[in-house]
Amino acid sequence: MAKVSIGLRGWRFDEREVFTGDGEFRPLDEVPDDARQRLLRLIDLVEEPCDACYLVYGEGEKRRCNQATIVYGEPLEEVVLCDDHEADFLYWYREAGGKQYRGEAEFRDAFHEWFADGGRAPEGYAGLDHVETDPDALPDPPDPKEVQERIEAEAEFEGRRIDLHEYGDGDEGAREDGEDLDLDAVDLDTDYPTR
Numbered sequence: 662m663a664k665v666s667i668g669l670r671g672w673r674f675d676e677r678e679v680f681t682g683d684g685e686f687r688p689l690d691e692v693p694d695d696a697r698q699r700l701l702r703l704i705d706l707v708e709e710p711c712d713a714c715y716l717v718y719g720e721g722e723k724r725r726c727n728q729a730t731i732v733y734g735e736p737l738e739e740v741v742l743c744d745d746h747e748a749d750f751l752y753w754y755r756e757a758g759g760k761q762y763r764g765e766a767e768f769r770d771a772f773h774e775w776f777a778d779g780g781r782a783p784e785g786y787a788g789l790d791h792v793e794t795d796p797d798a799l800p801d802p803p804d805p806k807e808v809q810e811r812i813e814a815e816a817e818f819e820g821r822r823i824d825l826h827e828y829g830d831g832d833e834g835a836r837e838d839g840e841d842l843d844l845d846a847v848d849l850d851t852d853y854p855t856r
């Protein structure tokens with residue numbers, strides 16, 4: 662199955678999970694949870710400065726930071742980097758103990774701490790093993806406004822479905838206990854995993 666990056670290099674998506682055959686973004690409720698979470702997160706991340714640049718320049722000189730082109734880690738604990746700083750990150754991950762934080766909540770903080778303490782890849786560190794991709798050639802994440810509208814439309818749809826569910830059960834009229842169906846009795850968990 663073809664894997665594709667969206668917006669930033671790094672995170673990879675199953676093309677068929679995220680796009681329709683026509684190359685349009687699938688409605689979010691059709692996208693598996695993991696991919697959906699990353700997709701929504703990318704909408705914010707494509708605007709972010711590189712974490713390492715930000716540590717160097719800070720908020721006061723934010724305009725000197727390069728925009729992020731690559732993302733590593735789990736959503737919300739991710740590290741975003743520019744091309745110049747990717748080698749530092751890879752060095753930290755592979756050679757300076759970063760790997761132990763894989764999947765951990767401390768992932769980003771641990772990298773930031775190492776970098777802020779002066780951690781850098783040695784000159785000429787050639788750790789890059791990804792296929793060079795022009796970030797400009799990557800598909801953009803979905804339009805935030807469109808996503809917002811879809812989320813609202815879905816919420817409305819869910820609301821209607823609950824109503825229909827209630828009417829539907831009432832119409833059967835054959836509930837042996839004869840009690841009116843109240844919302845507490847509607848099994849919402851079927852559609853909403855609780856963990």
Ligand SMILES: [Zn+2]
Pocket residue numbers: 711712713714715727742743744745746
């Ligand atoms: Zn940078």
